[in-house]
Amino acid sequence: MEAAERRATVLKAVVEEYVRTAQPVASQTVTDSRDLGVSSATVRNDMTQLEREGFLAQPHTSAGRIPTDQGYRYFVDHFTSAGGLPVGQRRAVADFFATTHRALEDLLHETSQLLAKLTSHAAVVVGPDADAVRVRSAQLVAIEPGTVLAVVVLGNGAVEREVLRSELEGDQLARASRTFDEAIRGGTLAPVTESTSTGDRAVDALVTDAVRAVTTRARHVSDHLYVGGVSRLAAEQDAFATTATTARLLEMLEEQVVVVSLVRDLLDHGVHVSIGSENDVDELRDCSIVLAPYQVEGALAGTVGVLGPTRMDYAQALAAVAAVSQQLGRLLLPSVS
C-alpha cells in the first residue's frame, strides 16, 4: 500500500472510530482495529501529516485525534459510496410506506419520525416550494349558508382548502368556481395579481378573495417544516458546547423558515451533505445535514433530511435518507394521497 493511500485509510479509520466511540482516537487504536500492516508509530507519523493538512485535530497535546470538518468532508466524498440500508431497516421503511395511508400532512410528519428513528437523529421533511407546484384543479363549494370552501388540488396530490365567507349561491357560485379554476389552474401558486373580470361584481370579489386566500395559504404551507425526533437533539447534548446551543437549535427548528430556506438553498446548489462550519448558520456550527430530494412524477416535490452532530454516521444517514426519499416519492405517485 502506498503511503498516501494508507494515510487515507488512517483518516477513514479515525472517522469511523470517533463516530463509534466519541473518544479521541489513538494511533494504537487504529492499528489494533484495522489490519494496516504497519505499527502505531507509522500511524502516528501519518496522523501528524493529516493534522498538518487539516484533516485531523488534537483536543490537547497528549490526546488522540479527532476529525476536523474537513476530515469529515473527505470521508464523505471518498468513502461513503451509496451503500444500502441494513435489511432490518430496509424492511422497516418498506413496512412503513406499505401500511401507512394518511392525509399528506400526516404522512410527511410521520415520515420525519420514521427517518428520525432510523438514524437516531432529528429529521426534517420539507415540502416543495410554492412556486414549483402546479395547480391541477380548483373550485369553490358551498358548505353552509354564507360560507364557501375553496378547494385546490395540487400537482403532488395535496388538496388544500380555505374557508371563505360569501353569500353567493347557485349559478353565481358556479360561475365564480369556473372563473377561479381558470384563474389558477395549470399555474403555480405564486401570488397572482391580475384580476379577472366576469362583469359580475360579487363573483369577481369572491374569486379575487379565493385566489388571495389560496396563494397565501400555499405560501404558508410550503414553508412548513415537518420535524421528527427533536428529542434526539437533547440526547446528543454532549456533542454541543452548551445546553444553550441545544435550546437555540430547537428554537430554530420551531421557527421553521430559516431551516426551510437553508435546505432549499443547499439543494439548489446540489449539496447533499453539509458539515459543521460549512453551514452558514451559526447555530449549526456543530451540526451536519444530510439531504435527499424526493420526486413525484419526475418533478422535485420536496426534501427529506437528517440533522445531527458532525460526529454522525454519514454512510448510514445517506442510505436512510435515500431510501426514505425514494419510497416517499413512489408512494405519492398515485397522484392523490
Added chain:
Amino acid sequence: MEAAERRATVLKAVVEEYVRTAQPVASQTVTDSRDLGVSSATVRNDMTQLEREGFLAQPHTSAGRIPTDQGYRYFVDHFTSAGGLPVGQRRAVADFFATTHRALEDLLHETSQLLAKLTSHAAVVVGPDADAVRVRSAQLVAIEPGTVLAVVVLGNGAVEREVLRSELEGDQLARASRTFDEAIRGGTLAPVTESTSTGDRAVDALVTDAVRAVTTRARHVSDHLYVGGVSRLAAEQDAFATTATTARLLEMLEEQVVVVSLVRDLLDHGVHVSIGSENDVDELRDCSIVLAPYQVEGALAGTVGVLGPTRMDYAQALAAVAAVSQQLGRLLLPSVS
C-alpha cells in the same frame, strides 16, 4: 400577626424567592426581602415547623429551604388569586388574536407559541375530544375525475376534509352526498357502525367509505397536540435531573397521545394545576402543568396549558393561560375560522 399566619407568609416568601432565584432560600433572605417584623431566628423556627409539616425541604443540612410539591400546592391554592396579566402581556395577547386570522390548525399552533412566549415555558394546545364535537354539515364534492372530497364542518368551526377515490358523478354523487350528510350531521364523530342503505350499491359504498375516512381522521386530529416552545425545556435543563430527562420529555411531547389523554384526564377532574409528583406520569415528576379549558359557544372546545418545571411562576402562568383561553374561545366564536 398570628404565628400560623406568619408561617404561611414565610412559605409564600420561600416559594417566591425560590422561583425567582432557583437557590435554596435562607431565613435571612426572607427577613431581608419581606417586612415580617421578626428576626431571622424566628423565621428559622417557622421553617423547621414548615419542614416538619412537609411544605419545605432542605437539600442538605446547612442549606436554605426549597418548597416541596406540597409547598407549591399550598402556595397555588392560597396565594394565587386570579390576578390579571401585566398590561404589556395583555396587549400582546390582544394583538395576537386581533391580527391573526388563519386556518384552525395554524391558529392553534401559533397559539401554543404565543403562550410559550408569554410564560417562557413550553405550551400545549389540545383540541376537543372527537366524541364531543358535533357535525354541523357534511358533503361530498367531486374534485377530479375519479376523486371525491369529503368535507365536514364541525361545531367549533373547523373544516375537515378527506380525499376519497370514487368514480361516482352527477346524480349518484349528489345522492351519496345527501346520504353522507344525513348519516353524520348533528352527531359526533365517534366511529359509526350502522350502514345506511340507499338501494344503490355504488352510492352505499362511497358513503360508508366517507364515513369511515372522516371518523378515522377526526380521531386522529382530535388527538393532535400543538406544542410550542419546546426549546424552553432545553433551556430549563438545570431544573431536571439529567439531560436524559429532557430527552424523555421531548419524546413524550412528540408522541402526543400520552399528553393529550393526561390533559383531558386532569381537566375531567377539574384540576387546573398539577404539580410534580401529583402527575402520575413518571417523566413529569419534576414538572408542573397549568391548564385552562377554552369554550366555544358554551361548549368545551379544548384546552390550553403550560408545561414547566415545578419551580414555576404559577401566578403568571395561570394568568397567561386564562387570558389566552378566553381570547381563543372568543375568536373561534364566529363559527367559521
Added chain:
DNA sequence: GTTAGCAGTCGGTAGACTCGAGTGCTACCG
C-alpha cells in the same frame, strides 16, 4: 413567643499530587 449569639454541618473551591493514556522524537533497521 421572640431574639441574640454561637457552635456545628456541609457543599464548593482551590491546590497538590498521582496516574495513565498518547504523543513526538530519535536512533536504528531492512
Added chain:
DNA sequence: CGGTAGCACTCGAGTCTACCGACTGCTAAC
C-alpha cells in the same frame, strides 16, 4: 528511505486535603 522500537514528555482526569463561608439548630436570655 520508509518503517519501527523505545523512551521522554505532556497534559487531562481523578483523588485527597484544607479551607471558606453560608446556614442552620440550639440554648440562654429577654
